[in-house]
Amino acid sequence: MSPSDVKVLSAWYSLFGVRILIALKAKGVEYEFIDEPDLTGNKSKLLLESNPVHKKIPVLIHKGKPICESLIIVQYIDETWPSQHHKGCFLPQDPYERALVRFWADYVDKKVYEGCILILQNVKGALTKQGRSVVTESMVALDGALRDVFGPGPYFGGDQINLVDIALGSYLCVFETMETLGDFKVLDESTCPHLCAWAEAVAQYPSVKEGLATAPSHKVLEAIRSIRKTFFSLAE
Amino acid sequence: MSPSDVKVLSAWYSLFGVRILIALKAKGVEYEFIDEPDLTGNKSKLLLESNPVHKKIPVLIHKGKPICESLIIVQYIDETWPSQHHKGCFLPQDPYERALVRFWADYVDKKVYEGCILILQNVKGALTKQGRSVVTESMVALDGALRDVFGPGPYFGGDQINLVDIALGSYLCVFETMETLGDFKVLDESTCPHLCAWAEAVAQYPSVKEGLATAPSHKVLEAIRSIRKTFFSLAE
Incomplete structure (x- = not known):
């Protein structure tokens, strides 16, 4: 897996973006961080195309496919990389x-x-x-x-x-x-x-x-x- | 499974309660419906005990254990009764x-x-x-x-x-x-x-x-x- 397969579009100070980083790091998944520079004014074309509904960061882009909403992204990460470098997963079995x-x-x-x-x-x-x-x-x-x-x-x-x-x-x-x-x-x-x-x-x-x-x-x-x-x- | 193992605490006119009924019916699960009569005034002891955090209907009570928040309940139903009388489940595999x-x-x-x-x-x-x-x-x-x-x-x-x-x-x-x-x-x-x-x-x-x-x-x-x-x- 190339690191560029996994991109995190966020702002460095976003706690919702931090959730994605924690989840990826827990799973040992490499990623490229793309900083959305101006959330108060002009949003990037990439953000508007990746999250046309909410137009919000963070977005995880995996193999070109965007996933939005931080807790949904964390669950996606959990289900996509279930066992790599992590004892268990973020949700129990029961x-x-x-x-x-x-x-x-x-x-x-x-x-x-x-x-x-x-x-x-x-x-x-x-x-x-x-x-x-x-x-x-x-x-x-x-x-x-x-x-x-x-x-x-x-x-x-x-x-x-x-x-x-x-x-x-x-x-x-x-x-x-x-x-x-x-x-x-x-x-x-x-x-x-x-x-x-x-x-x-x-x-x-x-x-x-x-x-x-x-x-x-x-x-x-x-x-x-x-x-x-x-x-x-x-x-x- | 006795029907009384599965109780739905809701109000008949609640669309969130209807979600639970649809999910249970799709799975062929029998249930007892308990109508919460007065949501604007005195909430029942059962509701306050079953959902002390939000104090809201609907609540699914399964074998005495309460589950709250309608879409969380629907996912619980999906995972608890995965195959009964239903071709698939409410979430795809991928x-x-x-x-x-x-x-x-x-x-x-x-x-x-x-x-x-x-x-x-x-x-x-x-x-x-x-x-x-x-x-x-x-x-x-x-x-x-x-x-x-x-x-x-x-x-x-x-x-x-x-x-x-x-x-x-x-x-x-x-x-x-x-x-x-x-x-x-x-x-x-x-x-x-x-x-x-x-x-x-x-x-x-x-x-x-x-x-x-x-x-x-x-x-x-x-x-x-x-x-x-x-x-x-x-x-x-």
Whole structure:
């Protein structure tokens, strides 16, 4: 397989792009990263052709075929390279356990995203307050899930990462941004002890560590600040 | 398997509940339907215990274990009863084709839902206009997908239904409601010829027909009108 068979069209600071990198690295799949330079203005021809419906990054282009939506891409990666350099896969075998993993990955995509966007798109004010509350509530729910639903850990997937670890782990690159712009702590040791331990452990999981290294927290903060200024015309 | 092993906690007029019924009927699985009587006021203990995170119907309870979120439930049904009374399953085998099915099912859940909710929750006005435009745009996109992505039909799944057919087919029970409350035509023959033919065909597919029969269009309209009046205190 030539590395150019697998292309990731994304922006380096996108947590959704980081998900794809984590999944590819976990599977030992080489890829070419294509940076979409201007998401606020002119989108590239490649992006518009690859994702004509949503016109959003990330897109995985495998042998010329585009796959869109980050968690759908991660599942595609899981099913396309099921065993290479990875003990298991991102979804368990048992249908009920698969449903639980899908439920909580979907929860991350709905609830954590909702809170994150409220904080990132708005200056300090009513919406940021609402965002903080949505994020805090979602972290407590995920802490409970890690404790009650997914067993002893250290990851949601047990001793290896699963779809929930990738869905939520990608947010680690944007926690500093959320905390700075939202003026709060995303993970509180007193209300989310299990999730705090998880965050520490998952950040050291090789593929997660490598994926997150492509989007260093402080640089993501700079990038988001810059995007807020140009796109939303918001002062801080 | 005793029928009481499989319980569907829903409301008879819920299109999301209809999805579960279609899937169970397609697999030939018997079930007990438990009607959640009051979604606007007091939710039942069973619902709050079965879906403590979202507190929403439908919930599938299989051997005492709850599964939530309609498309996750449909995939659970697909994986739990893979071959009974059904030629194939709701997702194809090929990873790329699976990604396409997941993408368009997700599109229905995001875009068609967004437009539907805008219409159903609001009196005729700005939001209804926006809802009409979202619905119309999504139908044109789905018509294109049916023509260009999914092949000759008559269903998204070819000669049998797949996850997209279930996701979108369930909306047939609410088309009359959307058209009456939104004062427009959901499916226009001139812009959505393939989807018009699909709607006619899929409504006759045995499990879809049986599922939709549990939520007759005109009764759904009455129910939604009544809910709007009590819950949103909106006049028409």
